[in-house]
Amino acid sequence: MEPVNIGLLGLGTVGGGTVTVLTRNAAEIARRAGRDIRIAHAAARAYDQERISGIEAIGRITDDAFAVVDDPKVDIVIELIGGYSPARELVLRAIDNGKHVVTANKALIALHGNEIFAAAQEKGVTVAFEAAVAGGIPIIKALREGLAANHIEWIAGIINGTGNYILTEMRDKGRDFGDVLAEAQALGYAEADPTFDVEGIDAAHKLTILGSLAFGIPLQFDKTFTEGISRIEPQDVAFAAELGYRIKHLGITRRTDAGIEMRVHPTLIPHRRLIANVDGVMNAVLVKGDAVGPTLYYGAGAGALPTASAVVADVVDVARALTTDPTNRVPHLAFQPDEITDTPVLPIDEVETAYYLRLTALDRPGVMAGIAGILGEEGISIEAIKQKEPAPGETHVPLIMLSHRVKEARMNRALARIEALEAVSGEIVRIRMEGLDG
Amino acid sequence: MEPVNIGLLGLGTVGGGTVTVLTRNAAEIARRAGRDIRIAHAAARAYDQERISGIEAIGRITDDAFAVVDDPKVDIVIELIGGYSPARELVLRAIDNGKHVVTANKALIALHGNEIFAAAQEKGVTVAFEAAVAGGIPIIKALREGLAANHIEWIAGIINGTGNYILTEMRDKGRDFGDVLAEAQALGYAEADPTFDVEGIDAAHKLTILGSLAFGIPLQFDKTFTEGISRIEPQDVAFAAELGYRIKHLGITRRTDAGIEMRVHPTLIPHRRLIANVDGVMNAVLVKGDAVGPTLYYGAGAGALPTASAVVADVVDVARALTTDPTNRVPHLAFQPDEITDTPVLPIDEVETAYYLRLTALDRPGVMAGIAGILGEEGISIEAIKQKEPAPGETHVPLIMLSHRVKEARMNRALARIEALEAVSGEIVRIRMEGLDG
Structure with a gap:
């Protein structure tokens, strides 16, 4: 089968790792993919061009990234420049040129993914981004x-x-x-x-x-x-x-x-x-x-070789899909583009979690009752309370409470009232809790 | 897009789970796959036919599994009967009929996979088996x-x-x-x-x-x-x-x-x-x-719904590949069929691991020296030794040793010699150890 020609943008940490993986494991990757994967054209800063090892495996090297995405020989563009610009422009131009794209750029996908995937959809190409989340973990x-x-x-x-x-x-x-x-x-x-x-x-x-x-x-x-x-x-x-x-x-x-x-x-x-x-x-x-x-x-979740592992896995995937009918490919966002729904994202005020609370309170009878009274009025139940001994000479003690699940807005109200108590000193520390059990 | 027609063999635990997942999550699965997946034809024992819920979702039901694999309407056969026979015959006949197969049958794949994959390769169909290893884990x-x-x-x-x-x-x-x-x-x-x-x-x-x-x-x-x-x-x-x-x-x-x-x-x-x-x-x-x-x-790693999760994921995968050129699909055994090599599998005698050893030895001076001497002669180094106190009235004590890595055959020789010592009673307990760190 014909080799796949890669256009590689960026030879920094992850770009260097990608060259290493593609060269070191070339034979094994080809045994899996059924074809060779070669870096036909790469763009890098002069600084990176000098320090990269394995550069002899790269067909042609330039400092003009647009020359790579415009190279008609390139089948798949790997974008490892990072940041929003010119990464966005390069990816959109690659798509417009009918090329598939593999990227590790989480910021780009999180902020411009909707636009990028729509463009890819229209052109019938794939933008793969396994490396954008949790590095080498698939x-x-x-x-x-x-x-x-x-x-x-x-x-x-x-x-x-x-x-x-x-x-x-x-x-x-x-x-x-x-x-x-x-x-x-x-x-x-x-x-x-x-x-x-x-x-x-x-x-x-x-x-x-x-x-x-x-x-x-x-x-x-x-x-x-x-x-x-x-x-x-x-x-x-x-x-x-x-x-x-x-x-x-x-x-x-x-x-x-x-x-x-x-x-x-x-x-x-x-x-x-x-x-x-x-x-x-x-x-x-x-x-x-x-x-x-x-x-x-x-x-x-990071590092040159683990991230390259995900980048190259995407390349193999995309290479396999080169002859696939685009409508049968795995959709970019897991669901078919016309099946993406506008289910609302909840503001944090509406989110329900349990809480760990740490107050610094006067070590005196009645204080706990006042705090418990406010929580009760706000409908917040407490699962556990732990009062620490006061340090010698200290009048205040740390008081730890674990709450049951409650909406954030309600907890905010309760905490503001408790912080206003004379016996409570400073800001209450509040850390959300999750059981992660079902 | 046309729905995918499933022929389902077996409505026991995993078969029932597969029906549950395909019916309960039908809409969500279709939003991902871009098409409906329907159970056109199922084969089950009379007993299972009576107890299965969601049976109304199944187009046609029979007790003749061969009728399902011969049904021209069926695109993908799901084999959930288990065991070697008639599972093997059914899978081979499905392949021969040009159908793709999804199976959860680990015994079948482990023992007859080479034959099955060769047949599938020849016919240009896929046999998917995600559910055969570690249940729902992909x-x-x-x-x-x-x-x-x-x-x-x-x-x-x-x-x-x-x-x-x-x-x-x-x-x-x-x-x-x-x-x-x-x-x-x-x-x-x-x-x-x-x-x-x-x-x-x-x-x-x-x-x-x-x-x-x-x-x-x-x-x-x-x-x-x-x-x-x-x-x-x-x-x-x-x-x-x-x-x-x-x-x-x-x-x-x-x-x-x-x-x-x-x-x-x-x-x-x-x-x-x-x-x-x-x-x-x-x-x-x-x-x-x-x-x-x-x-x-x-x-x-098991259970009706987790295993069904893997089975149905395979169905979606295979459905996506229906229009793919077979040479571009993911190979059954990860490597292209002509790239499978005959690297030898080592007999256990040749395997090198560290060991946990537990001996029961006479609590007497010189015993340890005798044991250590044998280990030294066999070139086995010991990383840690722990001698327990003898129980009241006991003349023997448990002696725990952790060895460095050594070939199994060498350890067997040393243990046979140590077991022959008069001061050592009974069989030595030996459990292999792995650091799993690199």
């Missing part, structure tokens, strides 16, 4: 194909390795957030500007994609609620552990009667859940389907 | 497609739920094997004849399939080494825990320079590994690829 394939028989109920994922590394270090060593982050930056695990990772924006990009795939809704990044981990304190990690929980930064999407939840935030989960034991930079996605029950997918 | 899709870029190094899986349930109960509650098995049988988790599950035959069927998919070798069930869990004692579970290990019944296949290992046996694994925390009836498969690193796939 979670998009699992959702779109492996679980195609299921009514998906919810997904909860650890989909940012940097955040999970920080939380794991905080738990294992009792360290604080800023300390671990500084070290992670020094070691190169975290970016110089860590906002995307620790504030949950990167996870929200990925969750936006997962939610669309699970529920057949358009990509709506702007409706995904995002809360980071930068305010998690070592004492909350420790109190959670005492109560049998771990704190993970989860992306959660759930179908409810009222609409679809899309939210990224720190979450207490029971320590016996498998996903609670996913540590360090590893990612995992837990999917609950009505037929299959819970399934979990675990692996490296 | 592990076959992950191996064949999601990890297609990787040189697979090894796979280790908990692929029998009954065995994992028994080992979990033994660990959590200190119970003994026979006791838990009897309860599992009473609860319906274990078969009246538990041999297939507890002696590892069922797991070996599944491992045979995983090994072929990972390494591109023919299915060779007869070369898969199998050791069950019926001889695991509560004290070994407890000693393993003290040393930081859990005992799991694993199917392991690994590529080495000398050949491919294929083995099912109880295995000590470090308790911090994610797969060590897969408990109860759940399954998990850990796959190590050279690019992606370790990835793990977790979920229900």
Whole structure:
């Protein structure tokens, strides 16, 4: 069979990894795909052109990315430049030229996926993006194909390795957030500007994609609620552990009667859940389907070779589909384009979860009764209370409460009233909880 | 698009689950697949015909399975009868009639898959078998497609739920094997004849399939080494825990320079590994690829609806491929048929693992030196030794040793010599160990 000709945009970390995988495993990949895959044309900055190994496997190299997407010899364009522009323009031009596209660009898909998929649909080409979510874990394939028989109920994922590394270090060593982050930056695990990772924006990009795939809704990044981990304190990690929980930064999407939840935030989960034991930079996605029950997918969520693993798997998939009738291909968002529905995404106020609450309250009779009274009036029931001993000379004590499930708006009202109590000092720490059991 | 017509063979547990999933999720599945899937013709025993719910969704029902595979209206035959015969004859006749086949029959694929795939290849049809390994977990899709870029190094899986349930109960509650098995049988988790599950035959069927998919070798069930869990004692579970290990019944296949290992046996694994925390009836498969690193796939390995989830996903896949050029489809065993190689499967004597050893030895000076001397002569190094206190009035003590990696044949020689020592009483308990870390 004819070889497949790749046009590769970007020879940075993932681009370099892709060259490595395509060259090192060329024979084995061809044994599977039934044809050779060769990089016919690549575009890279001069800096990357000099440092890339395996460059001799690349047919032609340029610094003009548009020359690659316009090259008539190229069958499949791999976009590994990242960011919105010129990635968006390049991908749209490749589509317009009738080429299939493989991308690892989560931000691009989360924000411009609807436009890109519509263009691809019209041209009868495929845009594959396995590498955009959870790196090497084939979670998009699992959702779109492996679980195609299921009514998906919810997904909860650890989909940012940097955040999970920080939380794991905080738990294992009792360290604080800023300390671990500084070290992670020094070691190169975290970016110089860590906002995307620790504030949950990167996870929200990925969750936006997962939610669309699970529920057949358009990509709506702007409706995904995002809360980071930068305010998690070592004492909350420790109190959670005492109560049998771990704190993970989860992306959660759930179908409810009222609409679809899309939210990224720190979450207490029971320590016996498998996903609670996913540590360090590893990612995992837990999917609950009505037929299959819970399934979990675990692996490296980033890195040159793991991400390249997903990129190249997409290339093999797309190569196989080159002769397929486009209407029989797996749809971009798992559901046929005319079957995407506008089920509303719930604002966070309408989302129902349980809560871990930590108050600092005066250690004096009657205080607890006042707090309990407000919670009762707001219809919030408490599952557990833990009062710590006051430190010597301290008049205030930490008070930990675990609530049953309640709407966020109602909890906000109750917390505002409790914070207004004279006996309660400072802001109440509030971390959402999920049982992840059904 | 035209609906897809299914011929369904068997309306027992999984057949009933398949009818449930196809009817309950019909709309959602059609939104994904772009066409309706309907059960045009089903064959079942009279007993099953009476108890099945959703039977009104089935076009025509018969007790003659051959009538279904000969029905010209049927596009895809789903074989859920189980066993070797007449399943094999039915599948081959369906293929001969030019129909695609979906099966959950692990025994059939492990023993007759080579013949079946060759026939399918010749006829240009697909035989899909996702449900044959690890129930609802889309592990076959992950191996064949999601990890297609990787040189697979090894796979280790908990692929029998009954065995994992028994080992979990033994660990959590200190119970003994026979006791838990009897309860599992009473609860319906274990078969009246538990041999297939507890002696590892069922797991070996599944491992045979995983090994072929990972390494591109023919299915060779007869070369898969199998050791069950019926001889695991509560004290070994407890000693393993003290040393930081859990005992799991694993199917392991690994590529080495000398050949491919294929083995099912109880295995000590470090308790911090994610797969060590897969408990109860759940399954998990850990796959190590050279690019992606370790990835793990977790979920229900059996049961009506989880298995049906995999069956129906295969139906959607096959339906999508109906118009594909057969040479572009995903090959049955992951590698193109002419790329299947005859890499030898290693006999267990040639397999290298670490070992947990439990001896019962006279509590007397010099005994340990004698044992250590034999191990040293055989070139076996010991990583840890733990000697227990003798029970009051006992002259013998349990002696636990963890060895470094060594070939099985060499360990067998050493153990035979140690068992012959006068100071050592009875048989030495030997459980293989794996780090599963690289």
